[in-house]
Amino acid sequence: MTEPTYFTLAALLDGSLHGYGIVRRAGEISDGRVRLRVGTLYGALERLMEQGLIAADGEEIVDGRARRYYRLTDAGDAAVRAEAERMRAAAAIVRRRPQTAESTA
Amino acid sequence: MIARLALLAYPPAYRRERGAEILATLDEAGGAGAAELWSLIRSGIRERGVQATGGSMAAAWRSGCRLAALVLLLVTGFANLQPQMRVGSSPRWMLAAALPLGAAVLVCLGRHRLALVLPAISAALFLHGSLFFGMQIGQSWPADQQWFASAYRVADAIFLALPAALLAVGWSDPEPSERRSLAWLLAPVLLAVMALDYYATTLAFWPLGALVVVWLAFSLLDPRLGVAAFATATPTALLVLPAALAAPQYEYAVALTAGAAVAACGALACALGPGRAA
Numbered sequence: 001m002t003e004p005t006y007f008t009l010a011a012l013l014d015g016s017l018h019g020y021g022i023v024r025r026a027g028e029i030s031d032g033r034v035r036l037r038v039g040t041l042y043g044a045l046e047r048l049m050e051q052g053l054i055a056a057d058g059e060e061i062v063d064g065r066a067r068r069y070y071r072l073t074d075a076g077d078a079a080v081r082a083e084a085e086r087m088r089a090a091a092a093i094v095r096r097r098p099q100t101a102e103s104t105a
Numbered sequence: 106m107i108a109r110l111a112l113l114a115y116p117p118a119y120r121r122e123r124g125a126e127i128l129a130t131l132d133e134a135g136g137a138g139a140a141e142l143w144s145l146i147r148s149g150i151r152e153r154g155v156q157a158t159g160g161s162m163a164a165a166w167r168s169g170c171r172l173a174a175l176v177l178l179l180v181t182g183f184a185n186l187q188p189q190m191r192v193g194s195s196p197r198w199m200l201a202a203a204l205p206l207g208a209a210v211l212v213c214l215g216r217h218r219l220a221l222v223l224p225a226i227s228a229a230l231f232l233h234g235s236l237f238f239g240m241q242i243g244q245s246w247p248a249d250q251q252w253f254a255s256a257y258r259v260a261d262a263i264f265l266a267l268p269a270a271l272l273a274v275g276w277s278d279p280e281p282s283e284r285r286s287l288a289w290l291l292a293p294v295l296l297a298v299m300a301l302d303y304y305a306t307t308l309a310f311w312p313l314g315a316l317v318v319v320w321l322a323f324s325l326l327d328p329r330l331g332v333a334a335f336a337t338a339t340p341t342a343l344l345v346l347p348a349a350l351a352a353p354q355y356e357y358a359v360a361l362t363a364g365a366a367v368a369a370c371g372a373l374a375c376a377l378g379p380g381r382a383a
Contacts, residue, residue, distance in 0.1 A: 019130035038131045039144030042123060043151060065129035 001083045007034045008044045009080035016057040016071035108137040114149025167275040169332020174271035175212045182206030221272045
């Protein structure tokens with residue numbers, strides 16, 4: 001799972017969001033590290049909908065702008081949690097090793 | 106306005122369905138900076154690729170490789186056959202020289218696995234020393250032009266080995282969309298251009314270079330053409346560059362083909378490179 005995909009799914013864990021809402025939320029939860037580009041976001045949304053990991057959750061017009069909302073499906077929720085667990089296990093391999101003298105110096 | 110232009114990279118149907126939403130999101134995100142525009146163009150080209158190949162980048166690679174193999178087989182077959190016909194070689198040699206053309210026909214018919222056998226036979230004849238790319242059989246070279254003889258041998262090796270390698274990469278059966286691609290019609294056009302071009306009987310710079318440029322333009326619409334352009338331009342540029350050192354009259358062809366090879370690399374990186382979302 002690529003980083004844009006992971007953060008797109010993670011942004012939707014707290015509820016459905018529209019395109020810019022996902023961009024903003026991904027920035028918040030990554031402390032500003034992840035800045036999803038709009039082209040990348042919609043590429044990811046397209047593939048995630050095809051895979052059944054997210055679903056459209058209504059549309060509305062706000063200030064004359066078209067907004068479509070997206071929500072996580074059960075499969076999407078399971079996929080992002082499985083990815084988080086995989087990364088936690090991978091990180092643990094490194095973190096439980098004692099730091100070398102050079103890196104602590 | 107610029108964002109609307111960047112949206113043209115997406116397929117029309119996708120633009121109709123998502124265009125307004127993408128523009129609204131872009132507007133909320135603070136407008137279209139250079140990075141956002143590039144992201145839109147890249148995603149749009151990828152979306153076209155996904156639609157052209159049923160969503161499989163692997164299928165785009167396989168199909169593009171088969172198209173490049175077809176062109177290289179036509180070039181090799183024509184360059185082999187033309188000198189034999191000029192001097193009226195025996196039917197046996199004519200048949201041997203035409204083997205790559207037979208393979209090209211099989212590729213057009215979708216019989217890729219069978220087509221793989223014919224360049225292999227040609228390669229065996231080449232290794233046996235009885236078939237030369239663009240040369241009359243038994244032709245001898247003046248002492249001061251021996252360099253050309255070795256250049257032809259290098260050309261032989263590349264133009265016989267490469268189509269076989271490309272066909273091996275594109276081993277699976279063609280996807281239904283492949284037969285609909287207009288790009289395949291360019292191959293017979295190339296053959297006609299070569300028939301009119303005297304130099305095509307030797308190293309075939311111009312027709313290949315021109316074809317690659319056309320493919321690059323269309324590779325924005327279909328990534329299979331980017332693959333084909335890359336696979337065709339690279340060996341041609343490899344052949345052209347050393348030849349240009351010995352024959353400066355080819356300098357324009359060199360610039361065209363070498364430029365096309367570089368551009369083909371760029372088009373490939375853009376359309377099929379790493380970082381594809383999801």
